[in-house]
Amino acid sequence: xxxxxxxxxxxxxxxxxxxxxxxxxxxxxxxxxxxxxxxxxxxxxxxxxxxxxxxxxxxxxxxxxxxxxxxxxxxxxxxxxxxxxxxxxxxxxxxxxxxxxxxxxxxxxxxxxxxxxxxxxxxxxxxxxxxxxxxxxxxxxxxxxxxxxxxxxxxxxxxxxxxxxxxxxxxxxxxxxxxxxxxxxxxxxxxxxxxxx
Ligand SMILES: [Zn+2]
Numbered sequence: 001x002x003x004x005x006x007x008x009x010x011x012x013x014x015x016x017x018x019x020x021x022x023x024x025x026x027x028x029x030x031x032x033x034x035x036x037x038x039x040x041x042x043x044x045x046x047x048x049x050x051x052x053x054x055x056x057x058x059x060x061x062x063x064x065x066x067x068x069x070x071x072x073x074x075x076x077x078x079x080x081x082x083x084x085x086x087x088x089x090x091x092x093x094x095x096x097x098x099x100x101x102x103x104x105x106x107x108x109x110x111x112x113x114x115x116x117x118x119x120x121x122x123x124x125x126x127x128x129x130x131x132x133x134x135x136x137x138x139x140x141x142x143x144x145x146x147x148x149x150x151x152x153x154x155x156x157x158x159x160x161x162x163x164x165x166x167x168x169x170x171x172x173x174x175x176x177x178x179x180x181x182x183x184x185x186x187x188x189x190x191x192x193x194x195x196x197x
Contacts, residue, residue: 008099008102008103008106009040010041010042010103010106010107010110011040011041011042011070012041012042012043012044012107013041013042013043013070014043014045015045016045016047016049019041019043019049019070019078019080022040022070022078023078024072024076024077024078025077025078025079026077026078026079027050028050028052028060028062029052029073029077029078029079030052030053030054030060030079031052031053031054031071031073031079031081031096032053032054033090033091033094033095033096035073035074035075036071036073036074036094036095036096037071037072037073037074037076038071038072038099039069039070039071039096039099039100039103040070040071040072040078041069041070042067042068042069042070042103042107043067043068043069043070043080044066044067045066046066048064049064049065049066049068049080050062050063050064050080051063051064051065051068051080051081051082051085052079052080052081053081053082053085053086053089055089061081061082061085061089063082063084063085065082065083065084065085066082067082067083068080068081068082068083068085068086069081069083069086069100069103071096081096083100086100087100144156168190168191169188169189169190170188170189170190171186171187171188171189171197172186172187172188172189173185173186173187174186174187
């Protein structure tokens, strides 16, 4: 279990002004392995932000790395360092490299967690949507059962066949008996029109 000192807090800055308004932030504030304390956030934007890694010759890097970290120094002041410099300009066992790896791992983990949560939320809304459709289908089934019992099974089956085959032709046969003679009349119903056969 992590104690509070090891806990990595992810904070992504989206605007330069957010970084500049941090207490202790000062422009061109040099960062080296001796004064570095911890990473307090990351940034990734196109605006110009000068990297404050202090090189061995005493000059600052001053490149616009676009992507990098906001760090707190041991004197509690705040500065920024580009991703490339934080990764490549220190020995492998330097605290800033160790912290950078932990920070990136934690950020990836939280992003995966967020994606999983989003998928679960989406799944819940899909389940609710499907429950609604299921209720509607049960209503339709009950209606069909009622119509089927009122029409009689053969007629209902015929209607179902018509729906399935999209064939709306109905043949009516009327058989009458008059004076001992049987007469059959056939009528064809199609698209609302009838014709005798
Ligand atoms: Zn740099």
